[in-house]
Amino acid sequence: MSEPVRDRLVTLRRSLHRHPEPAWREFYTTARLVEEIRAIGVDELAVGPDAYDPADRMAVPDKDLEPWVERARERGADAALLERMAGGNTGAVAVLERGEGPTIGLRVDIDALFIEESTDAAHDPASEGFRSEIEETMHACGHDVHMTWGLAALERIADSDFAGRLVVFFQPAEEVSGGGCPMAKSEFAEGLDYLLAVHVGLDHPTGEVVAGIEKPLAMCHVDATIEGSAAHAGKAPNEGANAMHAMGTAIENAYGIPRHADGMTRVNIGRAEAGTASNIIAERAHMECEARGETTALMEYVKRRLERTVKSAATMHDCRADVEVVSESPRADSDLELQTVVSEVATDVDGIDSVLPAAEFGASEDATFLMDRVQRAGGLASYLIVGTDHPTSHHTPTFDVDETSLEHGVAVLVGAIRALERRHPVAHAEPEDGSRTDVANAEVDG
Numbered sequence: 001m002s003e004p005v006r007d008r009l010v011t012l013r014r015s016l017h018r019h020p021e022p023a024w025r026e027f028y029t030t031a032r033l034v035e036e037i038r039a040i041g042v043d044e045l046a047v048g049p050d051a052y053d054p055a056d057r058m059a060v061p062d063k064d065l066e067p068w069v070e071r072a073r074e075r076g077a078d079a080a081l082l083e084r085m086a087g088g089n090t091g092a093v094a095v096l097e098r099g100e101g102p103t104i105g106l107r108v109d110i111d112a113l114f115i116e117e118s119t120d121a122a123h124d125p126a127s128e129g130f131r132s133e134i135e136e137t138m139h140a141c142g143h144d145v146h147m148t149w150g151l152a153a154l155e156r157i158a159d160s161d162f163a164g165r166l167v168v169f170f171q172p173a174e175e176v177s178g179g180g181c182p183m184a185k186s187e188f189a190e191g192l193d194y195l196l197a198v199h200v201g202l203d204h205p206t207g208e209v210v211a212g213i214e215k216p217l218a219m220c221h222v223d224a225t226i227e228g229s230a231a232h233a234g235k236a237p238n239e240g241a242n243a244m245h246a247m248g249t250a251i252e253n254a255y256g257i258p259r260h261a262d263g264m265t266r267v268n269i270g271r272a273e274a275g276t277a278s279n280i281i282a283e284r285a286h287m288e289c290e291a292r293g294e295t296t297a298l299m300e301y302v303k304r305r306l307e308r309t310v311k312s313a314a315t316m317h318d319c320r321a322d323v324e325v326v327s328e329s330p331r332a333d334s335d336l337e338l339q340t341v342v343s344e345v346a347t348d349v350d351g352i353d354s355v356l357p358a359a360e361f362g363a364s365e366d367a368t369f370l371m372d373r374v375q376r377a378g379g380l381a382s383y384l385i386v387g388t389d390h391p392t393s394h395h396t397p398t399f400d401v402d403e404t405s406l407e408h409g410v411a412v413l414v415g416a417i418r419a420l421e422r423r424h425p426v427a428h429a430e431p432e433d434g435s436r437t438d439v440a441n442a443e444v445d446g
Contacts, residue, residue, distance in 0.1 A: 005036065005155045009148055009406040012036075014130035016144040019075065020112030020137045021068060023173035024060050024088035028072035029110050031081045033092055033147065033170050040155045043097040047081060048089030052182035058327035059178035059221065060088055071134070091172035091179060093188045094154055101164025102424035104417055105195040105374070107183070107367050108143075108150035109174035115140045118397040125400060140399045141175070142200035142388075149198060149386075149409040156414045164421050167192065169370065177221060177327040180366030184373045194338065194420050195374040195381040197367040198413060201394065204387030206402045208354040209412055211342035212334025212382040217266065217292040218299035219364035220328035224250070224310045226274075228319040230283040240281030241318040244274040247285035250313035250321075254289070257305045262444055263294035265302045292364060296330040297444035303328075329364055332371035337426050338382035338416075345415035351408055359385070380426060386412060 005012060021029050030047065037045055048054075065088050073082060091110060117123075117131050117138040125131040132138045147170065154168050167188050173179035183189065204210060226247055231240025251269050259265055267289070274285030291306050293299030307323045314321035339357050346355045361383075371381035388405035392398040420426065 025068035026090040031077035044095035052186040056182035059176035096166040103165040107169040108146040177366040180369035184369035208387035209346040210385035212339035213361040216361040218296040218331040221326040231281040243285040244282035246317035266292035329366040332368035334382040335380040
């Protein structure tokens, strides 16, 4: 632990890769981050319920937490920290107070996915000994890299003559869009002049940087449960209320929700289950769904239609439906002013040979909660991408990164933070008509 983070980027990333934990179960991960943060030395460190209000969390599992706590304890996680994180209150916020200057936020995510990592000899983590040690769980989206960047950037700023306030959000539960909201509502998000969020890869190669994403899709996860009544499928099917049939109707009709003239929308039923046996009319069905939209308002349009579709299908088959929005995230676009700063910084980083001012994201991210709060309060935000060569796409068993990108990411983030310090206040670029529009949240009929 006495060795600086900057001298062990690869070692640290691989250590984090070996111990992946899914949303709201990042007990060992948080404890490891806290250990590193304490070694760096910060002015304030908040863990779990000290970093946010637990009531603001979304998509928190109602079971399956204790095995992850025990696993963390067995791996040597600090007992006091585990007690502090009881109930799945994971994640941390680290703060550097360095006198007069801008208040800058940096957000990195820390959770993993339920994917069994490949054992193929051609998969570097397997052949080089840092494959996931936890069955059916894997850092298949690069969050191990993000955490490494967050720690290294924090250390370099702490060791510099930086003047201002730096707040680093080590956010849990991004993969289920559950952790961005509580972090954004917390006291630590108050008064941020600038916010940077970052992702590795996303099909951008090593040596390429995207200074800011555009058009991240607003998204919501929706669970729907349909309750009917059982009956003998041969003797008296008419006496039942078929939840399976109602679910089938709901699925068919959900994909028929009209597209919207104002922009792109998406709906998907990702998981569905019903029934107990072939000779029993199913009395219960459950679906896990999602709705997305090019704007927050378009997502809300699809969400309302999806809820109505499920409830109508249930009624049609004499069943009843309960529809719950498990989590959601808004759209928030990167600000041109920060894209310009990041572009200029990235151009001067060794190994970066391509800088894109912007790129469409095409997916969803709950960092948009933090971005939206900062922007609504008059600050600037950007979500940047640091490219990496990855053999297969994100969310696959053979996902990996080119570790050259570790240093690239640290250099871009530290450079951007120092540039914002020097240039503060960065003036807002106003449209020609003098107004700032909010297309991401405009009203949509329907």
